[in-house]
Amino acid sequence: MCLGIPGKIVRWLEHDPIFALAEVEFDGIRREVHMACTPTALEGAYVIVHAGVAICQIDAQEAERVLAELKQLDLLEANTETDRTAADEGSI
DSSP: OOOOEEEEEEEEEEOOTTTOEEEEEETTEEEEEEOTTOTTOOTTOEEEEETTEEEEEEOHHHHHHHHHHHHHHHHHHHHHHHHHHHHHTTOO
């Protein structure tokens, strides 16, 4: 299974149709992303990124909802790890 993550376009680096490249931010982390599939996306817009390629543009509200869900999953993962460690140590 593959997972695409929403990211916000911070700035365009190259507008060439084949080699389009932009700096995209994911929760404070910035990466260069290939933009050939989304050449009309503007700075400030959100795109779904998979394997370093922006595959489609996404509505800002939907992007924020997905990012919030991903953060919640991370919290659940952290709590699960804490529970496992406590169980291994005999605390639970």
